[in-house]
Amino acid sequence: MLRGKQTWWFESRPVIIGAATVVGPDEGEGPLAADFDLVHPELDMQQKSWEKAERLLLEQASEFALQHAGIDSSQLQFFVGGDLLNQIISNSFAARSLGVPYVGVFGACSTSMETLALASLMVDSGAAQYAMAATCSHNCTAEKQFRYPTEYGSQKPPTAQYTVTGAGAAVIASSGSGPYVECATVGKIVDLGIKDPFNMGAAMAPAAVDTIQSHFNDTGRTPGDYDIIVTGDLAGVGHPIARDLLTRGGVPIDNTDFNDCGLMVYDVKKQKVQAGGSGCACSAVVTYGHLLKRMRKGQLKRILVVATGALLSPLSFQQGESIPCIAHAVSICAGGEGA
């Protein structure tokens, strides 16, 4: 059900009956290590290529999510997934092993919430009883595709971000127990002309702000209605910019716990991750691992996850184009809580 300009309100309350996260070694050394289902000790995960390792992460996360949901892949009607690689190969190859009708999407690092919103819409509209939303990223595949070959060892400025190695998957069902997806605000492209791919947080911050403001306009809510609002991967440079822009726009963001997945997934002071985490898996592993677990423990009642994405390609960057950015917001409520 459309509410306002760009928000879907899910009247039937689609439930996240199972979610799972799998991560790499750096995330395993971070503060949220205990919240992940599996931590790989090696970046290559005994695979022949980084791409195969990334695919393995996604396959394992979807397998665990199905186990947690207590259903079989034959019961799953749709798989909605996306990643950062060209032609979203990680998801397409994982979908091949899963053998489930597949909808591939690309939203760069906003994919986690884009897929969750689409899977919830499928379930809410009656198009599916069970649908899975999943995404993944790998530090080395992202480096190779968007920056330089991994063995090149190029220097990075402190505004750069560190792509999270991991995957997150969630099974959405029309009924069952668990937190439910309340609504989703689909963002529009915001591009203020930043061209530096080593400063994506600053490029994406205005997109996050635009979506957060649209969400409050459409729903009539204020930040105080949420126990926590997290942005996807604005990290150390972009997150303070977003806070500043919201405050200037008259949004009382200080009434809630306003944080960023890219700052939560690593110990930014101790780990060598420059400004913080990024990548499709960043918001996915923090939401499906950390935040949903806190919801199940009763520590959080209602959360808003604003996954941010920089929709550049290596070619558009080389041709001197600026970075088009987007953010999608999804509100998740603890089971039993009224809308």
Added chain:
Amino acid sequence: MIFLWAFLVGGAICMLGQIMFDVFKMTPAHTMATLVVIGAVVDGFNLYEPLIKFAGAGATVPITSFGNALVHGALTELHTSGWIGVISGIFKVTSAGISAAIIFSFLASLVVRPKG
């Protein structure tokens, strides 16, 4: 004293590269190519050889010395073999560096597999 000058001159060339990288946001490839061209131009004015005499490895280790070697080789051969020397001379002086890069890359690829 030569150690101090090597340190200062080598460090200054590296600092130039770092400024190109951080302030002018040049890519690593552009930074490297620009330094090579600077070395070549400086040798064209006959200034790189005096710099090497003055600072030793401080001037020969950075990539600017590759630009210097290209021009130096071409000019030396120009005097001994005529115009064709401009072409043949380029690789006479630099052949050791280029061959070493190829041979050591080959040897490394036998032991470890680049993963990209």
